[in-house]
Amino acid sequence: MLEIRDLRSRYGRIEVLHGITLNVQSGEIVTVVGANGAGKTTLLRCISGIQPVSAGGIIFRGETITTVPAYRRIRRGITQSPEGRQIFTNLTVEENLRLGAFLFSDDRVDRDMEDAFQMFPILREKRNLPAGGLSGGQQQMLAIARALMGRPSCLLLDEPSMGLAPLLVQQIFDVVSGLKARNVTVLLVEQNAFGALKIADRGYVMETGRITMDGPAEALIADPRIREAYLGI
Amino acid sequence: MSELLQFLFSGLTVGAVYALVALGFTIIYNASDVVNFAQGEFVMLGGMLTVSAYAAGLPLPLAALIAIVVTAGIGVALNKLAIEPARGAPVVSLIIITIGASIFLRGAAQVLFGKQIHRFPSFSGDTPLRIGGATILPQSLWVMAGGIAVFIALYLFFTRTLTGKAVLATSNNRLAAQLVGINTNWVMTLSFALSAAIGALAGVLITPITNTSYDVGIALALKGFAAAMLGGMGNPKGALVGGILLGIIEALTAGYLSSQYKDAAAFVIILLVLFFLPQGLFGARHTERV
Ligand SMILES: Nc1ncnc2c1ncn2[C@@H]1O[C@H](COP(=O)(O)OP(=O)(O)OP(=O)(O)O)[C@@H](O)[C@H]1O
Ligand SMILES: [Mg+2]
Numbered sequence: 001m002l003e004i005r006d007l008r009s010r011y012g013r014i015e016v017l018h019g020i021t022l023n024v025q026s027g028e029i030v031t032v033v034g035a036n037g038a039g040k041t042t043l044l045r046c047i048s049g050i051q052p053v054s055a056g057g058i059i060f061r062g063e064t065i066t067t068v069p070a071y072r073r074i075r076r077g078i079t080q081s082p083e084g085r086q087i088f089t090n091l092t093v094e095e096n097l098r099l100g101a102f103l104f105s106d107d108r109v110d111r112d113m114e115d116a117f118q119m120f121p122i123l124r125e126k127r128n129l130p131a132g133g134l135s136g137g138q139q140q141m142l143a144i145a146r147a148l149m150g151r152p153s154c155l156l157l158d159e160p161s162m163g164l165a166p167l168l169v170q171q172i173f174d175v176v177s178g179l180k181a182r183n184v185t186v187l188l189v190e191q192n193a194f195g196a197l198k199i200a201d202r203g204y205v206m207e208t209g210r211i212t213m214d215g216p217a218e219a220l221i222a223d224p225r226i227r228e229a230y231l232g233i
Numbered sequence: 234m235s236e237l238l239q240f241l242f243s244g245l246t247v248g249a250v251y252a253l254v255a256l257g258f259t260i261i262y263n264a265s266d267v268v269n270f271a272q273g274e275f276v277m278l279g280g281m282l283t284v285s286a287y288a289a290g291l292p293l294p295l296a297a298l299i300a301i302v303v304t305a306g307i308g309v310a311l312n313k314l315a316i317e318p319a320r321g322a323p324v325v326s327l328i329i330i331t332i333g334a335s336i337f338l339r340g341a342a343q344v345l346f347g348k349q350i351h352r353f354p355s356f357s358g359d360t361p362l363r364i365g366g367a368t369i370l371p372q373s374l375w376v377m378a379g380g381i382a383v384f385i386a387l388y389l390f391f392t393r394t395l396t397g398k399a400v401l402a403t404s405n406n407r408l409a410a411q412l413v414g415i416n417t418n419w420v421m422t423l424s425f426a427l428s429a430a431i432g433a434l435a436g437v438l439i440t441p442i443t444n445t446s447y448d449v450g451i452a453l454a455l456k457g458f459a460a461a462m463l464g465g466m467g468n469p470k471g472a473l474v475g476g477i478l479l480g481i482i483e484a485l486t487a488g489y490l491s492s493q494y495k496d497a498a499a500f501v502i503i504l505l506v507l508f509f510l511p512q513g514l515f516g517a518r519h520t521e522r523v
Contacts, residue, residue, distance in 0.1 A: 050411050074414035086409040088402045099402050102395065103414045150413060
């Protein structure tokens with residue numbers, strides 16, 4: 001479904017992705033784990049089109065989208081819940097969700113919003129309040145729900161568990177694994193490697209802008225190098 | 234008492250114009266954090282282009298419409314040619330670009346329209362209406378109605394339409410706006426078109442009262458800026474209230490002190506606001522970015 005070929009990207013003169021190659025098959029949950037500053041966020045920014053690509057390509061459902069502007073990639077089915085949530089703090093929860101479906105104005109918008117409220121009941125309670133007043137966990141739920149409002153076939157999640165209490169982390173990971181049933185393919189970026197690998201089908205390990213390992217999630221969890229470097233076991 | 238009422242009428246009239254200029258500032262500021270100092274030139278262009286189209290023999294309403302549309306086009310051109318290519322530059326640089334654009338537009342207007350003072354007739358004649366012992370020009374009512382109509386239209390646009398919310402979303406978080414599929418460059422273009430059209434409308438409405446010339450924009454931009462600051466930059470309600478307050482303060486200063494001090498009122502207000510009320514009356518949209 002999604003194929004990244006030898007992707008390079010830079011901030012100014014400093015290259016931070018040195019040729020990333022990975023793929024995500026339809027229906028999979030694939031995770032990219034790696035330490036601070038490895039380039040995971042940059043990779044997702046490239047896929048969403050908000051970060052310039054200096055070489056290589058991004059192929060989505062057989063079409064090269066490397067130069068397609070960000071706002072057109074949503075319609076093709078790629079949405080993202082970005083690092084740091086990036087919700088619209090001055091708008092209400094409901095307005096945030098509505099904007100998630102900015103490209104759509106059919107009946108499905110209301111149904112999807114109802115789905116979002118079922119998935120995260122707290123958002124229904126707070127639907128008319130400014131999103132800036134939500135707690136970190138609630139903002140994370142809102143960011144994920146907003147990304148789902150865009151009707152993704154491929155959802156990019158950037159550190160959805162960051163800064164959350166353990167109970168919430170579990171709830172978020174449960175939601176992510178539940179996306180399979182909705183035919184949403186997931187590319188999940190996490191520092192919480194253990195949690196991510198537990199719900200993923202396959203994983204990639206990223207270190208300073210390169211993929212250093214990849215394989216089925218169970219194999220990675222069992223790998224002694226991973227256990228030492230990322231799982232702290 | 235009738236004297237006070239008279240001052241209030243004239244204050245409300247200019248205040249409505251300041252409010253329109255301030256609303257223009259607000260829209261662009263909200264979409265981009267840029268204070269567009271060419272906003273006054275939009276007002277000048279609205280008046281001047283109406284003068285030209287009217288002189289060419291078009292009926293006044295059509296002349297005014299053309300002036301507003303052309304000014305909106307100039308606003309779009311300003312964004313496309315000067316602001317968009319500099320995207321990513323610090324906001325200060327963008328503000329300096331708008332100052333440059335205002336100088337350019339003023340110069341072009343001087344060449345095109347000359348230095349003399351221009352006017353066109355009032356919409357509904359010049360017979361003053363008597364209200365409570367004071368008089369008011371019918372055109373003043375047009376100006377006030379225009380100010381209120383624009384405010385209500387903007388209010389509905391920002392609170393009731395998805396496009397309006399997309400503008401608010403872009404101003405709040407440009408990155409997230411792109412991620413939900415909003416074409417943020419288009420939002421900028423729309424904001425400049427709207428601001429320019431509102432400025433031009435102000436010019437169309439006020440010219441029969443104040444006349445116009447190529448250089449009326451500077452003072453209007455400063456007054457509108459003071460009004461926007463007073464109300465709280467970025468807040469449409471603040472723009473409206475700030476504009477009307479500033480107009481009334483000016484009229485009272487001119488009436489009870491001396492018309493020589495009238496312009497000083499705006500600058501005293503800018504200074505007082507900066508010292509004591511940096512967020513303005515209605516506060517900035519001070520929402521934390523987590
Ligand atoms: N806006 C920026 N300008 C310059 N350098 C940047 C910028 N954003 C990130 N970098 C650098 O790019 C590298 C990759 O950063 P990135 O945010 O993609 O890493 P990450 O894997 O997402 O890290 P984290 O786990 O902390 O989120 C880092 O060395 C970082 O310092
Ligand atoms: Mg990151």
